[in-house]
Every structure is written in C-alpha cells, then in structure tokens.
Amino acid sequence: MNKIKIAVVDDHNLFRAGLVQILNQSEELEVVLEAENGQDFLQKLEGTDVDVVLLDVDMPEMNGIEVTEKLRENERQEPKIIILSMHDEDQFILHLLETGANGYLLKDTDPDELEEAINKVYKKGIYFTEFVSRVMLNKATIKTRQRSGKFFNYKTDLSERELEVLRLICEGFTTAEIADKIFLSPRTVDGHRTRIMEKLGVHNTASLVAFAIKNSLI
Template sequence: MEKKIRIAIADDHALFRRGMVSLLNMNDDFTVVLEAANGQDLINAISTTKPEVILMDLQMPILDGIRATEQIKRIYPEIKIIVISMHDEDQFVTRLMELGANGYLLKDADPDEVERAIRTIVTEDYYYGPFLVKVMHNRITNKPIKKEVPKLFVPIDLSERELEVLKFICEGMTTTQIAEVLFLSARTVEGHRNRIMEKTGTKNVAGMVAWAVRNGIC
C-alpha cells in the first residue's frame, strides 16, 4: 500500500476544521494527523505528528497564520503550507507566498481543488490554482508604469543569467525547459534557482514569482 500524505489542519473555527477532516479522511491517499485551533498549538505538535502538508487559516488567536507560516518555514522548510482563507487582497496573498506558502486557496474553493492542490504541492512544491493565477495577473497588469527597465528596480544584485532564469520561472517553465532554452545543464539551472532564492530571501518557486512580480521583473 502506498504511503498516505500526512496532513495537518489549523483553523480556529471548529465546524470548518471538522468538515475538512471528514472530507480529507474520505480520500484513501490522505490522513489527517493533526488538528489545531491556532498557530502556536500547531507548531507545538509538529515534531510529534510530522505532517507533510498543512492547511492553514490566517485569522487565528495566539499565533495567526502569517506568523505561523513564517516560523514553520524557518524551522521545517520541507513542510508544504496551503493557506485557506477568506482574504483575497492581492498584496496580502503575494506576501504569504513570499514567506514560503506553497499555495493559496479561498475558503469557498471546490473540494476537488483542495485535493488537487495537496497532491500538486507534494510532487511539484507549489500549486497555482485559478485564484492565485488571477492574483498574479492583477499584480502584473495593474502595477504602475515604470520608465526604467525592470532590472533597475531590483534592490538585490541578480546577475543577467539569474534574471533570465527568474523570468522563465515566472512563465511557468520547468528546470528542464529552461535548461534547453538557455543551452545549460539542468544542474546549472538549479544552481541559479537556488542562488535566486538565497538572494531574495524566498523559500520556493511561488515565493520567487511573488517577489519578481512585486519588483517589476515579471
């Protein structure tokens, strides 16, 4: 039997939390190993329950989802976080992605999309659903017009090659595809990607794209 995906749910609304537990436990590939009503209880229990994926609300007492995301990604960078919230403000969403969230869903998302997001971030590290794609599109098309070329607005010293790689990442290209276009090895492209994350202080591909959008690169 294949290993089940271990999931934690953090939400201060017991009814929503229990509904998610029931939904996910109906799937033979998932198992809910942790429920928490706030971010602090979640963090306290991670070391013993060892979830692979966390479904995280934002507005919670004691420790909210923003601070919990930041702390978890610092201590447990391998854990995938999907934010599930009622908040749909563009700047708010991109900030969470910069902190390392691997996906962002609204609470009225279809149950099938929740399951699809979980599977996707386990295999691909991030999930860009219709809502997140719309947010990124809004950030790109509605940003103020700048006269200078985008790279002059980057407050971090990215090389020309790193900027190329970052732009291709924004377009959704894989490491292999980028390597083919730039006539580089996949390992070299991975090296550029890792340096970009280090320089920008981001945790994953989603965070890099959010940072690039905010800085006018994509």
Template sequence: MSKLTKIRIAVTDDHALFRRGLVSLLSHNDDFEVVLEASNGQELIDNIPQLLPNIVLMDLNMPVVDGIRATERIKKDFPKVKIIVISMHDEDKFVSHLMSLGANGYLLKDAHPDEVENAIYTVFNEDYYYGPFLVKVMHNRMINKPEKKAENLLSLQVGISDRELEVLEHICQGTTTQQIAEMLCLSARTVEGHRNRIMEKTGTKNVAGLVAWAVRNGVC
C-alpha cells in the first residue's frame, strides 16, 4: 500500500497505557498512519473534521462522551468514518446493539495483534469485519431465538427475494463480496446491488448494521 493510500486511524481510549500501546503496535505497520489519539468520545468528535480518519478504534467506557454515544454521533455526522469497537464487554445483546448503531467491527481487548490489523484492513476494504468472536455472538443469537426465524422468513417474502436472502445469509457468515459472487456465480457488482437493495428494505446504513438487523430478527 503506497503512502497515498495509507489508512488513517484514530485511537480513542481513556486508559493511556492501553491507548499508547495500541498506537505503538500500529506504528510498526507502514500501511497505517495514526492521526489522532483521544481520551474520550468528545475529543474524538471535535477532531474528526480536521484530521479525517478513515477508521476509529474506540473503547466504550470513557468519560465525557462514551463509546456508545460517540458511535451514534459519528455515524450521523460523519457516515464515511468507520468504527471498530475494542472493548472488554462480551455480552451478546450489548454487542448486537453496538452493531445496530453502525459499528463496522467489534473486537475484545484480549484480541491478538494480528487480528486487530486484519480487522483494520478488512473494514477499510470491505466495510465490515466479523471475526470469530462476532460469529460466536451471531450463533448464540440464532440458538436463543429459533422461533423468530420462521416468522421472519414469512415477512421477508413480502420485500426480500430468495436471492437477496441467500446473499444476506452469506454476508452474515462474514463472506466477502467477491467470495459471494464466486459461490453464487454472479458478478461482484450484482452482489453489491443485492446488498444495497436489502439495506434499503431493512432501513440499515451499512453492512454492519444490516448483519445486526439480521441477527436481531433471527434471519441469520
């Protein structure tokens, strides 16, 4: 990746030791440029217009403005900025709520450094990242709400086609656009078209929100 296409990153965490450790880790990758360190959500929001990060790595428990409220405001005011939450919280409902707000990825603070880098690349290129932890969350939601799936499929027949549903199920599994295209013998552009129409029908703003909607409603 050339200097012209470096991924601009903001790191937001009120614990200076963790924040600076993460910045140090990222600084060893020539593809990354850390343009902002913030200790709370308000500091992050105030500096986004000037520093224009592509991706925010953000904690949730912070003073002044926490990660939840910061996610809501960023997705409203700066929709092109992508957010990867890095948190200690691992409750299924909590994680699903963050994804429904538009977070593009969710990592636990004990994630391996390689996974953090992989998540950044994936979110930058594909818009969303669903690693082993999020796959487990979605699996748990499926098991705990099996009765909703049949009910929801009936409602989907009104607005979402069988092909769109098939694409949605692959998206929920973390499959990339190109991989879906190859599996379904479609072009990548056709898959993107299906994905965009599903988002329109479900009222979601990005793929992360779409998957959160699917999990919440028992579709995936």
C-alpha cells in the first residue's frame, strides 16, 4: 500500500518531533520531510515527493502564509497544505484558506482528527472542521448584510450549471460523484470547475469553497 507522504514544518522542535512520532505510527502515513521554517522547507522540497504539508504559521525566516503563497505560484497546485496554528481569529483563517490552504486545524486537535484531515485533503483536496465551517458561515452572514453590487456580479458571472457544480463541490462531492449526480462526464465537470475557479480568481478547491461561502454564492 502506498503511504501518504507528509512534510512537517514547525519551528518548535519538541512539537515537531511529537507530531512526527504520532504520524509515523499510522500504516497510511509516512513523514518524509521535516523543516524548522518555510525557507528550510522550500529548499528541502526540491527533489522530494510530498503529498501533504502540515504547516505552522508563526515561523522565522519565512512564515506559513508566505510558504502557502509561494507554493500556489506553482500551477500544479501540489502539495496539499494543512495549516496547524494556535490562531482562531476568523479573518486569519479565511485569509489562509483563500490564499490556497486545503485545510486549517488548531494545534490542540486530536490525533485521530489530524489523520482524518490528512486523508480527506489527500483524496478530496479539502477538509474543514466544524469550527472552521462555523467561522466561514458566520463571516458569510456578516458579508451578506454588507453586500455591495460586487456580489451580484460574482453570481451572475456563473451559469446555472456552474452554480450547481459549485454547490456540490462545497458539499464535499468528488468529481466522479458530481458527474454521476448531474449526468455529465467527469471531464465536463472538471471543465466547469476550472472555469469557475478562473472566473472567481481562486487557486484550488479549498479556496474556492472559502470564497463561495464568504461571498454567499451557495
């Protein structure tokens, strides 16, 4: 069985070592890269095959936000990124998801949930905890009250079919599942996804969902 290859990036040695030990106990996961800051990580990433990065935010040299932005400059959109942080401020979480993170976990997360998040991000490209989902929905409610004409343009720029595909993406369905539900080929669904992302100016599925909820598009 091919294991999911993990990179752990955190400047706290004790936390990083504990995290690596926990992850390597899983039969499905393997830590292949450790780094103490963003610059160290990007240097080590060259030539290393990594599926999912567990990324701290507050680090010297290059922080997690800068690393996320740097990785998303690559059109391949790999590897997937899960932010690990002590910050629970709404705007901070939304900013990282819109920047291109695939998931956001607080550092006191249970190990079982961490493993679940890694698996879902690897397979579906997205994982939101109940806490993060609540943050996004609360923000959407506030934004709806403050809505300007910009929201109207976002929504009318998308066709009815694209809005339907967007809704199903936000509900966590895979491309194959969406294709089956609305009687399209997976290639056509991928085409809709690509056009939606181009129209909204987002980088990946997680940032697409964050944008859609924040701007009340679903």
